[in-house]
Amino acid sequence: MRKFLILFGREVSSAFHQPLAYVVLFFFLIVTGFNFQAGVTLLNTGPGTVTIVQAFFNTVYFWFPFVLVFPLITMRVFAEEAKMGTIETLMTAPVKDTQVVLSKYAGCLFFYITLWSPSLIYFVVFQEITGVKAAEAVGSYVGAYSMLLLMGLLFTAIGCLASALTDNQIVAAIISFAAILGFFFLGLLSFILPSTGTFLRELTYYLSPVEHMMNFSQGLFDTRPVVFYTSSTLLVLFATFHIFQYRRWKS
């Protein structure tokens, strides 16, 4: 456990040592701020049924930075070490491969959480100033943020997998971007496929991040997406671990 914490600390500090981190944080705040402002504008158009929490988590301004950010967070983790050769000193220290893979994953996840946590302040400020409830119930917050975390678990894992595949950060970013975007668009198919309960529509509906977020941000808790995201995260991490080992053994 001590080794894991040391490695995790290193991952976090290296993430914040690079200028890219601050560029990402900066633009991310701008886009989410704009997203929030759009939500407030929507509420201003007149009485409606949505709360600001629902408005915030279900717009294109939310999904755009959400999808874009994973490649930027994760492209570095394995590719950079492989390119610089530090993987050699890292893996000849008495550390287990699992510790290395998990600490890198956890480091990315930490950055992801850092990225989203300021958004909580928006809702507090909103309530303070307008006197209007930001959400109908606490469940709405819990739902929205746990879905944010669940999707983050899977997509960060996909990003790590892509980074473990190559020495080149750009290639890693493109692979993970394509994979995450592909998955995201697959979920959107359920909106355009004919509504008669075809198998494909059911499947894409089941996989759709947009649907998941819509339900969870209303406070509707469903165990199916929870199982889906956690199990596929484990699968992707397992694959990452094996690719990481395989590439080292081949080098």
Place this chain on the structure above:
Amino acid sequence: MIKVEKLTKRFGGFTAVNSIDFEVHKGEIVGFLGPNGAGKSTTMRMLSGFLPPTSGKAVVAGFDVFADSLRAREHIGYMPENVPLYTDMRVNEFLRYRAALKGVARRRLKERVGDVLELCGLEDVEKKLIGNLSKGYRQRVGLADAMSHEPDLLILDEPTIGLDPNQIRLVRELINNLRRHHTILLSTHILPEVEVLCSRVIIINKGRIEALDTPQNLRDHLSQAGHIVFDAIVPDAAAAASALRSLESVQSVSYRADGDWTVFTINAVLGNDPRELLYRHAVDNKWRVREISRPPVSLEQIFAEVTGGEES
């Protein structure tokens, strides 16, 4: 300290290391010598636990490097070729991280980092970013990292490559000072380095061990077959050469002119020394002689000999 048995590494159809055996004892500095692509780095990577071998076995400090990798790694300090470091960290920060990662207890971290900083002469730059350091300093940071957890064995892959002569001297001194506490396996293709530092030499070529002995023994072995320089003024070089060839225990003679002088290079029959005969021959013929000598054989020649390179 190291025991290697039939260690083999294949990359696809290419055999990088071919069933090598050797042993390194505690307190030795062993030089790993070979041309580029001979399998030095691959062997070192296997010993450090980075690469699994295709077959064979390696034991370091009593632990199998592959079956009991984690415990073996605790006893190994490895510095890879080109010294990869985290350029975004400061020197002391990096060494602290590495020492902690390699299992140095928290309360001893400060002391240990201080020790290696001092030992490697890094105190002036301890607060600098590694990315801003010169090559020589980076090399020393790499060394400091390798020994930060007081390993029994140091594996150094080309520790002086790319340094200027002053830095090379400093790194060599450093390595020389380490011999008291560590067993060292270092690879290089700078031959004088081996003569200065190493108690034993392993010459490897095309994945096989070609020679394994002390530098002195290797030299003695080869000097028996060494050549003799005979420098004199002779009336007719070609005639003189054929006369020399007819001498006992002379195998072959070649010559070149040097102004009025003719420099003969004479290869003696193995184990014989015809220098005295040469002298008598010169006196009998009233040749004026400037030099009769048998130049000491350098490791360079040994190297060329056993690796089949061009002889110098």
